[in-house]
């Protein structure tokens with residue numbers, strides 16, 4: 011597996027490490043877990059689709075989860091991380107997502123919001139998976155127009171995240187990093203750098219992580235993600251079911267160093283389905299370990 015090794019981070023200890031905050035995903039309905047995580051984090055990342063439910067045939071936010079989130083102290087920042095906007099669908103994005111976001115923002119102070127740089131539907135058909143964008147001028151123009159609309163609508167920083175490539179890339183005009191740089195430069199969006207996704211792409215498709223990191227413009231990186239999945243039939247999945255691997259934390263630390271003054275938070279992501287297997291105490295211990303490893 012191609013990973014960012016110790017030799018790649020040579021000299022990092024000589025760099026004064028800026029304090030970076032720590033965040034974690036929380037999808038509600040597990041107050042015991044929340045209580046264990048809160049002492050270790052400064053940010054909670056909320057995915058609206060996972061806290062939504064269907065009521066009277068309408069998708070709405072769960073009142074129970076909303077009351078959990080609105081009762082959190084003011085010191086804790088909340089960021090929204092969507093999964094269903096499908097910003098890259100040629101026929102248009104999913105309007106339901108904006109209804110949820112509007113409702114959420116009316117009730118909760120949000121520091122910023124974000125989505126994944128990809129698409130989940132084609133010609134109105136849901137794919138059941140998220141696919142990465144073709145890195146063409148046409149795709150870039152379409153995305154930039156949409157980002158500008160989102161930024162105008164919410165007047166909050168909006169970030170897009172590098173996702174894993176489930177299938178190999180179609181030929182494009184840009185490298186992965188150059189596409190993200192151009193998107194951020196032209197549209198004014200910020201970036202989430204998911205370093206575990208980079209490791210998946212390296213493992214599955216031979217992405218050169220060092221080259222990517224040498225090319226990405228870290229001044230746009232506001233958030234860094236860490237996670238870990240499992241390998242299935244030789245394919246590394248971004249399933250977010252495990253505690254992080256050391257190589258991922260090394261990469262996150264490198265990213266935080268490079269994005270000093272820009273990256274504000276490292277978020278550890280895991281799915282609620284992983285909690286019984288991992289255990290709440292192990293998740294709290296992971297957050298402690300990450301905080302120490304990231305130097306804050």
Ligand SMILES: [Fe+2]
Nearest residue numbers: 171204235279
């Ligand atoms: Fe992520």
